[in-house]
Amino acid sequence: CNLTGWWKNDLGSQMQVFNVDNDGTFSGEYHTAVSSAKKPILPSPLIGSQHLDEDGKCTFGFTVNWKKFSDLWGSVGMLIATTALDSTAVFVGQCFNGDDGKEVLHTSWLLREKVDLEPDDWRATR
Secondary structure (H helix, E strand, O other): OOOOEEEEOOOOOEEEEEEEOOOOEEEEEEEOOOOOOOOOEEOEEEEEEEOOOOOOOOEEEEEEEOEEEEEEEOOOOOEEEEEEEOEEEEEEEEEEEOOOOOEEEEEEEEEEEOOOOHHHHHHOEO
């Protein structure tokens, strides 16, 4: 399976893998189409690794460092700051050949959002 290129999921999010090195490491960008954030999430960097198996059914994993922002407005309506809201997601998956012969990725993921207090830790991962 060659991860290089554009991939799209059932919800319309897209991932672009720039290049897979000879050791299986890769980088790219994730463009999410779904979010619970009120502000749009910018294309976010990803970095990962895949097993380069000869049978084409390789496993892989990657981390996305989400780039979403919250604007702080002053009393006269001027934008005075933009603050990043921290969250990170990890994906693991495997590549398969679909019935139509095209490569298809199956993944699972976890999302970790930043919380300010330890008692809120219970709600930070989903």
